[in-house]
Amino acid sequence: MSDLTKTPAAPNILTAAFRYLAGQLRQIGLFIALIVIVIFFEVATSGITLKPINVSNLVVQNSYILILAIGMVMVIIAGHIDLSVGSVVAFVGAMAGVMITQWHVPWWLAIVLCLGIGALVGMWQGFWIAYFRIPAFIVTLAGMLTFRGLTQIALQNQQISPFPDEFRALGSGFLPDLGGGVSLLEPLTVGIGILATLLVIAQGIRQRAARKKFAVEDEPFAWYLAKLVFTSILILLITYLLASYNGTPIVLIVLGVLVVAYSAIMSRSVFGRHIYAIGGNLNAAALSGVKTKRVTFLLFVNMGVIAALAGLVFTAQLNLANPKAGDGFELDAIAAVFIGGAAVTGGIGTVTGAIIGGLIIGILNNGMSILGVGSEFQQLIKGLVLLAAVAFDVYNKRRNGGR
């Protein structure tokens, strides 16, 4: 309880470092888990997992779950849940199909309109949750059914296909090959990769300098350096793998922009801060002047738009609007968020955590498919991984004398 008030005078540097790492156990554990899983499948599939084409597929095929996880982690941090996203994905896909193939709306306008539909869906659900105070679980469970129903009505239980190439590029296209298809490594991808690496390094140095200046830095230097080097190598490795196949998938750029933007929103914007405040202690937030209803409403509008984007990406990738699309996506997104360290009670979670959680699920899916593991065992294993991740969290919290 009051251990903070009795900090020993001069803890030696090793115990300080150890204490820091123990505090970061969850984050480190998540990262290590991801690496262990990758290495395991790399060995088990005799090198197929990290083949350029498979890495490219991994990114593309998991993109929509990762996009959903970004919105979902925000909803879960605020202490809510959204069960409707799978149906919203299908509904938006259906509307895109109807607009493009039946109404002959230009593809770009269809994308804009579909994002607008997502916002409307979010407003509808956000209204009931924020202003009518129906629990999000109920509202979005109802949404799950209603939007699935609307999907089937819109599609008249038919599938719609094909979509124009420009639209399909959103899901399965690549950035243009500046090497003209003859270079060993695609130059644009290499450029983007190097740029991203430099940005990560610059940001890391800047942040540490600022934290040092205000004397809140407790991260040991060796650890900081190791993290920076490791992250850089990781980005360059992925760059290399992508560049030696088809280059950069367009959806990876979309995803990258979303991750950067939403990480910033969650960590540095007033809106993001309010979301954490609401999830951490709703009463205290309300008594601090946070407009809790408005924030909740906007949160669901945001989730609706993100779900719409995921729906567009998914439809574009499959080149098909299907009444059954998106079935179970909400559960994958929720699992990603919780594996990524978000608290069931709200107030805790990060966008990067959710992305890593999503990647863990994606790699499990991918690796087990390559190994030919049956879907029954895939479900079983994913379930156990989710349980283990949350159990680890709960155990960790209790050990730290949490509430």
Place this chain on the structure above:
Amino acid sequence: MTINILEMRNITKTFPGVKALQDVSIGVQRGHIHAICGENGAGKSTLMKVLSGVYPHGSYDGDIVFENETVAFKNINDSEAAGIVIIHQELALSPYLSIAENIFLGNEQQNGGWIDWNKTNLEAGKLLARVGLKDNPITKIRDIGVGKQQLVEIAKALSKEVKLLILDEPTAALNDEDSAHLLDLITHLKGQGITSIIISHKLNEIKAIADEVTIIRDGKTIETLDMRADTVTEERIIKLMVGRDLESRYPAHTPKIGEELPRIENWTVHHPLDHSRAVVKEANLFVRAGEIVGIAGLMGAGRTELAMSVFGESYGYNISGSVYKNGQKINTKTVAAAIANGIAYATEDRKVYGLNLIDDIKRNISGAALGLLSRRGWIDENKEVTVAEGYRKSMNIKAPNVEAITGKLSGGNQQKVVLSKWMYSNPDVLILDEPTRGIDVGAKYEIYGIINALADEGKGVIVISSELPELLGICDRIYALSEGRITADLSREDATAERVMQLMTQEREKDHE
């Protein structure tokens, strides 16, 4: 020659760091109504929890003799089996179950595991008749008023063949009529041989029904008085309740009082669930710059309700009245508006209403004034750290840095974080609700110093406290609040403990018909 049904001898109960009860002895005569009186926090409820087994035998020192036998209750079931039933201030009834189901909850009228509904309802009806309640036993608890719910609790106690009934502030939430009925019932039960212990702040009630009264102060028994003797007056009880002198526990302070800051006029607030009950009635008060104003009132007097309803209507229903600043009426309809108009409210329950315990110090401090730290919706995190670091140093918050999680701080340091948060919102008036609750003596002294410093900066400070000596020690002026009504506005010179206590406990002025 009377025999005591209950003897508690030399009861001592300690919590980590606090001696809640010290050598408390009390004897209750069979068939009498015995009142226990004391200030908030004097140890009355702790004593009753010891008696009823909430604090099991072994967790306290001393002996309890009930019906001439030394008893060692391990839990509430043990004490109930012996015939001791306690009815808490917050009623323990399940709102969606019927009266009969509640009466027999945990004691179901059963037949081999199956509930005998006829017997349940029949027996419940008999018990209801004994407490003078005519409602159908199958009525749901939520459909009857709080006064009747209190009677159901008593019926439930009767179903357990109660010998000693303990009532903790039974009339605190009741209106006059229900209170009178309840007191009649307790007297009536006395006629049936049931002994009662009643804990109450309301001296007129004690005067009306009690045979003896024991006064507890600071965890010690002070005296037991025979109420039938004519010499016992309310004044005498108050004197015994207050007792102690003001020690030098409060830093000296010379006020520099300036202009009038907000004035609250005709403020009336109704209970959010029981819309007909006014919890604050036509309150008028004001604070001046540099002034520390106390609000003294017993539990349930409407102190927090008054403060929270002014602060963005965070509490209450059908709130009427106005808040003026510099002669202008200001908007306090939402918390954001109240903050923008210079009002800050630091809650009495910092863990539930004040802090995000899973977040760090700096984010808690900035939480009510992110506007000062941000441009176009983006937070300047460097400035945030600087601001928080400034408060950590000036407020002496004991933590390695401002990224320490608030949930792991001690109560005193948490309170300093809450105060920092509201100071940073740069208010004109700070309403501090129980600013020293649950923190140790040293930290209290520091908090008093902070309050003085705030006043010296020209802020108005309203302190709500259950500890009368604290208010007398730090306030320039004290409002006494009794049953939602402000009964006095006393200057520092006029405010003596006896006087304030009397005004706090004074019988409700009858509304002029």
